């Protein structure tokens with residue numbers, strides 16, 4: 001007779017087992033990208049031995065790492081020769097226009113912070129010190145540029161700014177959105193408003209833009225003062241870094257500083273109203289728990305409520321499903 005306690009479970013445990021070690025897959029990507037294997041491979045491909053020589057490392061670990069990358073569809077293997085997959089060739093090769101290695105490097109560093117998630121959950125405080133280090137701040141800004149390149153294209157297509165003259169890009173980072181919008185709308189001037197070290201990075205990107213003469217920078221603290229003289233304000237990836245009360249105050253300051261009529265745009269990653277999905281904004285809320293005092297991800301109705309409490313009207317949401325991104329626009333009459 002079979003013992004019921006030994007019978008096969010009715011639910012397949014594989015998804016759980018995969019989930020338990022999915023960070024190992026991410027680490028293989030982080031380390032291969034940090035070692036710059038994909039740039040090294042792009043011209044002619046290489047054997048594990050050739051790559052080990054080029055990196056000054058032993059063949060065994062390099063072969064293991066490259067085989068893992070084959071399984072992850074980052075590399076392809078024929079005989080003993082490895083080449084980049086289409087994905088790796090487009091996004092992981094230094095010097096290519098959509099190089100995302102700075103973003104992968106950011107996630108690689110972030111992994112060490114995520115190791116402290118349990119501490120953050122137990123204490124309800126950030127478990128990393130705020131980013132004061134110059135090198136970190138600059139590399140974070142370059143990494144944000146990599147990811148915001150894509151969302152800035154969607155922003156320029158989906159939010160019509162042809163009627164507006166002066167955009168304030170609040171916490172504008174590398175200026176990615178300002179540059180894209182100024183290049184799209186020939187009558188638009190844009191100001192990247194951020195902390196000193198960050199605007200230095202923005203200035204480098206702005207200098208390379210054909211719209212450089214219409215884009216400026218402004219150093220300041222958005223929690224204290226919002227410069228006036230603008231009829232459009234953008235907060236891209238800003239509200240998730242702040243608590244609800246700070247966002248209400250911030251949007252009120254934006255409302256008061258904005259010319260009339262004016263438009264405000266929020267770009268962020270809202271979970272659904274029940275907070276049951278999508279995965280990205282719900283995992284990203286934990287990222288904010290680890291890294292910020294009060295940050296969180298906000299649903300559409302919470303975001304609209306921030307805007308309306310500040311005095312904005314005609315709130316409109318553009319959901320970019322399946323991308324975990326939404327644009328919220330609202331008007332100051």
Ligand SMILES: C[S@@+](CC[C@H](N)C(=O)[O-])C[C@H]1O[C@@H](n2cnc3c(N)ncnc32)[C@H](O)[C@@H]1O
Pocket residue numbers: 141144145148170171172173174176177193194195198220221222223235236237238
């Ligand atoms: C997540 S990044 C977003 C950058 C950019 N908006 C984008 O979407 O690519 C947040 C930015 O806000 C800036 N920031 C954070 N707190 C700030 C403050 N109190 N005053 C001005 N800028 C601030 C950071 O330096 C950083 O560049």
